[in-house]
Amino acid sequence: MSERLQPGDTAPAFTLPDADGNEISLADHKGRKVIVYFYPAALTPGCTKQACDFTDNLDVLASAGYDVIGVSPDKPEKLAKFREKENLKVTLVGDPDTTVIEAYGAYGEKKNYGKTYVGVIRSTIVVDEEGKVERAFYNVKATGHVAKIIKDLGI
Template sequence: MTTRLAPGDPAPDFTLPAHDGGTVTLSQLRGQSVVVYFYPAAMTPGCTTQACDFRDSLDALNASGHRVLGVSPDPVAKLATFAERDGLTFPLLSDTGHEVLEAYGAWGEKTNYGRTSVGVIRSTVVVGPDGLVALAQYNVRASGHVAKLRRDLGLDAA
């Protein structure tokens, strides 16, 4: 059973390799609000839609003090291709062992078209500047999610 995070929970710290060859450690972003979104697979239609929505909203999110991080089980090389292909300028992080996905409740059993499988549960967790979960959304839709997130954060939907 996957344990989901809720507002007020401490956000599990992590260090993951990024598509640009660097690494990102969540605790080093303390003092900033961080939107961590979890997606199943780079360069698939739904994940591309969601990533491009984040890209297109990045200026507004950044201006309101929110950093964006995308996390998937894809290897770094695939993430680099994804970022280059779609002009994604926020860090895409590789969690091939699923440890971070599991810690955030974004890995587990899911049903798609009547079939049950284990994999990434499309989710978004907003970590506040204090390192605590401010917002946790699970089983989000690829299309329209970023607009809803912007409304939930009190930003104008674009």
């Protein structure tokens, strides 16, 4: 099980391929705040709702100085399908070997319909301009989470 991040921790650096196969790095966003959210799988109902919520609120978040990056274990081809099908505007990156997901503490034991298994824990980490963790939300709900973030951040 991976350690969960706490406010004040240095956010783990990463470079991952986006839906077009371009490399996206956390370092590219230095000087801006970044909302890095982790979700189990593209093209599933909960993850679609969450990605659409982020897309719908992207202008509000961007005008408050936040960039948004969604991370899942999906390959770029699947992310591209997800983006096209749902008209997503958020940056989606793939982490098929879950190295980054684990580094952010967003991988571990989950319960679903009474079964316990290991997988991606829906989580959101807010990283400040200096690359430090400002907020860390784990085991979040797909629905209503973006509104909660906006409220918690005072946007």
